[in-house]
Amino acid sequence: MKNNLKYTALSQSFFAGETVGVSKQLLGKFLVRSVGESRLVARIVETEAYLSEQDPAAHTSSGRTERTKVLYEEPGSAYVFKVHASCCLNVVVEPEGRPGCVLIRAAEPVVGTEPMREYRRESKQELREKELTNGPGKLCQALSIDLSLYGADMTSRNSALRICENDSENNFEMGVSRRVGISKAVDLPLRFFVEDNKFVSSQPQTGGRLR
DNA sequence: CTTACGATTCCC
DNA sequence: GGAATCGTAAGG
Numbered sequence: 240m241k242n243n244l245k246y247t248a249l250s251q252s253f254f255a256g257e258t259v260g261v262s263k264q265l266l267g268k269f270l271v272r273s274v275g276e277s278r279l280v281a282r283i284v285e286t287e288a289y290l291s292e293q294d295p296a297a298h299t300s301s302g303r304t305e306r307t308k309v310l311y312e313e314p315g316s317a318y319v320f321k322v323h324a325s326c327c328l329n330v331v332v333e334p335e336g337r338p339g340c341v342l343i344r345a346a347e348p349v350v351g352t353e354p355m356r357e358y359r360r361e362s363k364q365e366l367r368e369k370e371l372t373n374g375p376g377k378l379c380q381a382l383s384i385d386l387s388l389y390g391a392d393m394t395s396r397n398s399a400l401r402i403c404e405n406d407s408e409n410n411f412e413m414g415v416s417r418r419v420g421i422s423k424a425v426d427l428p429l430r431f432f433v434e435d436n437k438f439v440s441s442q443p444q445t446g447g448r449l450r
Numbered sequence: 451c452t453t454a455c456g457a458t459t460c461c462c
Numbered sequence: 463g464g465a466a467t468c469g470t471a472a473g474g
Contacts, residue, residue, distance in 0.1 A: 287457070296457075306470055324467055325458050342457060376458050386469085420457055 246271045246280070246403035251394045254314035254332045258339035261332045262288040263431050266413060269403040270346055272382040277354040279382050281346035281372055282408060285432040285439045287418045289329070291339035295423035299338040310338035315394035315402075319386055325376025326385050330393060330402065344375045344419070344430070347438040355381040374440040411436070 246269060254261060265286050272279040289297040298307045298320070309318050310331055318329040318340050333339035348355055348371055355371050359381050372378045379385065384400065393401045412434035417425055419442045432439045 289457075298457080301471095304471065320457080321469055322456055323458050323469095327457060329457085344457085374458070418457075422456085 246401070248394050248396055248398070248401040248403050249315070251313065251315045254330060254394070255334050256332065258288045258290055258332050258341065259429065261330075262286045262341045262429070263413060265330070265341055265343070265402070266431060266433055267405050267409050267411065269349065269405050270343065270382065271401050271403050272384065273399045274354075274383045277351050279351035279355055280349040281355075281378070281382065282349050282405065283343055283346045283402075284436045285343075285345035285430070287342040287344055287431070288429040289340050289342060290429075291333045291337040294427075296418065296421040296425075296427075297338070297340075300423075303338070307338065309390045310340055311336055312390070313392070315392060317388050317391040317393055317400060319379070319384060319389045321386060322376075326379040327375040328379055328384050328388075342375060343378065345432070345438050345440045346372050346378055347436060348372055348381070358383050369437045373438045414439075416442075 249268065265283050268283050270281045270283055294300060299310055303311055306320060309316050312331065313335050314332050316331040318331055319326055328343045329340040331340050356366065359366055359371055370377065372381050388400055391400050392398055395401065414432045414434045415428045416430045417428065418430045
């Protein structure tokens with residue numbers, strides 16, 4: 240599927256901002272993936288902040304490792320990691336040297352729904368539309384994002400993966416909750432999502448919403 | 451080298 | 463509620 244819309248990548252200075260603020264500002268933005276002949280676009284509807292300092296739930300809580308080295312590099316880089324059988328996509332934020340990041344947990348398909356369905360079909364049959372991208376692992380599968388995109392510069396016009404402006408869909412209520420799936424610092428209100436959007440991930444019933 | 455453990459997803 | 467499943471990180 241093709242379209243003629245122009246997508247303008249967010250600048251590195253956008254991502255150099257403070258983690259919580261950037262996490263909120265990323266809601267509604269376009270995730271644009273170029274793969275093969277396809278351009279896949281999804282509107283971000285759920286994010287989580289992982290703080291650069293004093294966040295026991297962050298992968299950098301015990302310092303820099305081979306896996307997390309990109310978090311200390313330039314803002315706007317992709318931090319992709321694998322958990323169980325799934326990949327998760329994060330954007331590096333904060334100025335270089337401060338390892339904050341934002342986990343992209345869910346998005347709403349905008350362009351390329353059929354290719355997304357094909358990438359997802361590898362594991363399931365006859366998915367409902369919302370199951371295409373309503374979780375961090377599902378989103379990566381639908382957009383064909385894997386460890387080969389580790390460190391990719393998402394602010395570059397030519398990048399196969401970038402995050403772009405969206406000037407037309409910014410009228411939404413934002414919800415806030417605890418983060419999902421972690422065992423440390425579980426009470427911090429660092430998950431942000433577009434209220435009443437069906438692509439926001441389903442989450443464990445434990446814990447409450449915390450607004 | 452060996453082992454423990456998930457920022458998940460899917461099935462029972 | 464529980465298993466799958468594999469890259470990462472830490473320890474011997």
